[in-house]
Amino acid sequence: MRKNRKTARARNSSPDADWLARSLAAVWHPCTQMQQHAAQGADALPLIPIERGEGAWLYDFSGNRYLDGVSSWWVNLFGHANPRINAALKTQLETLEHVMLAGFTHRPAIELAERLRALTDGVLGHAFYASDGASATEIALKMSFHYWKNHGKAQKNRFLCLSGSYHGETIGALAVTDVALFRDAYAPLTRAADTVPCPDARLARADETAADVARRAAQCLEAKLTTESEHIAALILEPLVQGAAGMVMYDPEYLRLARALCDRCQVHLICDEIAVGCGRTGTFFAHEQANIRPDLLCLSKGISGGYLPLSIVLCRDEIFQAFYDERTTRGFLHSHSYTGNPLACRAALATLDIFRQDDVLRANIERARKLYAALAPVAQHENVRHLRQRGMILAFDVATDDPAFPRRFYRAALENAVLTRPLGNTIYLMPPYILDDEEIAHLGAAVQRALFTTCGKK
Numbered sequence: 070m071r072k073n074r075k076t077a078r079a080r081n082s083s084p085d086a087d088w089l090a091r092s093l094a095a096v097w098h099p100c101t102q103m104q105q106h107a108a109q110g111a112d113a114l115p116l117i118p119i120e121r122g123e124g125a126w127l128y129d130f131s132g133n134r135y136l137d138g139v140s141s142w143w144v145n146l147f148g149h150a151n152p153r154i155n156a157a158l159k160t161q162l163e164t165l166e167h168v169m170l171a172g173f174t175h176r177p178a179i180e181l182a183e184r185l186r187a188l189t190d191g192v193l194g195h196a197f198y199a200s201d202g203a204s205a206t207e208i209a210l211k212m213s214f215h216y217w218k219n220h221g222k223a224q225k226n227r228f229l230c231l232s233g234s235y236h237g238e239t240i241g242a243l244a245v246t247d248v249a250l251f252r253d254a255y256a257p258l259t260r261a262a263d264t265v266p267c268p269d270a271r272l273a274r275a276d277e278t279a280a281d282v283a284r285r286a287a288q289c290l291e292a293k294l295t296t297e298s299e300h301i302a303a304l305i306l307e308p309l310v311q312g313a314a315g316m317v318m319y320d321p322e323y324l325r326l327a328r329a330l331c332d333r334c335q336v337h338l339i340c341d342e343i344a345v346g347c348g349r350t351g352t353f354f355a356h357e358q359a360n361i362r363p364d365l366l367c368l369s370k371g372i373s374g375g376y377l378p379l380s381i382v383l384c385r386d387e388i389f390q391a392f393y394d395e396r397t398t399r400g401f402l403h404s405h406s407y408t409g410n411p412l413a414c415r416a417a418l419a420t421l422d423i424f425r426q427d428d429v430l431r432a433n434i435e436r437a438r439k440l441y442a443a444l445a446p447v448a449q450h451e452n453v454r455h456l457r458q459r460g461m462i463l464a465f466d467v468a469t470d471d472p473a474f475p476r477r478f479y480r481a482a483l484e485n486a487v488l489t490r491p492l493g494n495t496i497y498l499m500p501p502y503i504l505d506d507e508e509i510a511h512l513g514a515a516v517q518r519a520l521f522t523t524c525g526k527k
């Protein structure tokens with residue numbers, strides 16, 4: 070295995086050093102305690118200047134490479150500098166880079182809405198565009214509330230989410246996000262939604278299946294909905310896998326039960342597929358594995374192939390119709406400057422083309438099986454718990470008291486030429502859908518070596 074041996078000290082005299090210093094001095098990095106990047110020694114967290122990407126690999130300025138094991142925050146599906154997406158974007162660039170979508174329309178926005186409608190068998194017939202995932206969450210929440218308001222039920226103005234949910238970090242999205250690290254500091258600014266238990270499959274008792282856990286959790290949802298649905302507009306959830314909570318996986322049975330309960334109690338079901346959509350869980354949409362359709366569907370991240378900021382809220386025609394009126398105030402008066410950006414929509418169309426041309430979902434069945442086989446040896450390690458998989462997401466938990474474990478694992482994986490980003494003590498892989506056998510083997514071996522470095526060979 071090719072190994073990146075460069076230490077933080079060696080980096081000081083490398084071509085990366087200048088970029089590193091300039092970034093630390095001028096860029097405020099996201100989701101980061103900046104001081105950790107300035108630290109030296111064992112606790113140092115390397116900030117890595119990337120010069121270019123190619124396929125599943127990222128290259129720094131001094132020639133080290135890193136296999137992108139997390140698809141650059143879950144967005145990249147078909148590799149960096151993908152020739153087909155590049156070509157589509159170049160053509161679009163020469164035709165129309167942007168035009169406002171209020172009062173105007175254009176081919177990529179129309180075609181993308183039509184293609185996504187077809188992918189939902191026509192059930193989610195209208196697409197509303199925005200630029201990032203958190204905005205899609207906000208749009209779905211506002212649409213749901215406004216729908217009920219237009220139907221004379223303005224008192225339906227509260228939302229339900231699952232424990233451990235993550236739906237973005239703007240103030241509105243934080244209201245339905247139940248991750249303390251992101252939420253607590255801003256709690257006074259939000260109008261927190263109520264949470265109901267997440268059907269986390271790891272909670273199964275000795276005699277229970279994941280479906281049993283789902284049924285147990287659904288009983289709590291039923292209790293909540295039957296007593297409070299008069300005030301609840303929607304239930305929002307991440308179907309099958311709660312990403313930021315630590316790749317928490319659950320049985321599709323919960324989605325079936327939640328769908329039925331929402332129908333019975335007249336509450337919208339919002340599926341946030343920002344992370345789990347676009348083939349990540351094995352089907353194009355995660356909710357398909359429960360044979361249901363949501364009322365509102367949020368997409369972002371992978372939809373543009375990891376190229377450009379784009380998010381989309383798909384809704385049922387019935388929701389669209391509730392806003393269709395002579396009165397402006399009954400309309401959905403929400404907008405973003407770059408709504409429906411033609412380049413982003415074109416990247417999404419090129420991404421959907423690749424799904425079709427390469428029969429990606431089918432190829433991923435085998436790829437996912439190989440990924441599991443490559444990672445399976447870690448389950449033998451005495452600190453490893455709950456090795457789990459749903460499609461192209463693999464995760465395991467590491468039992469350790471070392472508060473620096475996530476950082477140490479991240480570093481050890483980088484030294485073995487793999488980019489991971491532990492969520493607390495959960496290690497996960499969420500790679501692009503292009504890995505060949507050699508890259509899969511590299512990924513498995515690097516994770517195993519990083520585990521040995523951080524926890525010993527047990």
Ligand SMILES: *Cc1c(COP(=O)(O)O)cnc(C)c1O
Nearest residue numbers: 201202203235236237312343344
């Ligand atoms: C990433 C994510 C979001 C937020 O998307 P941003 O583009 O980062 O705002 C919302 N929901 C889920 C499930 C996500 O994984």
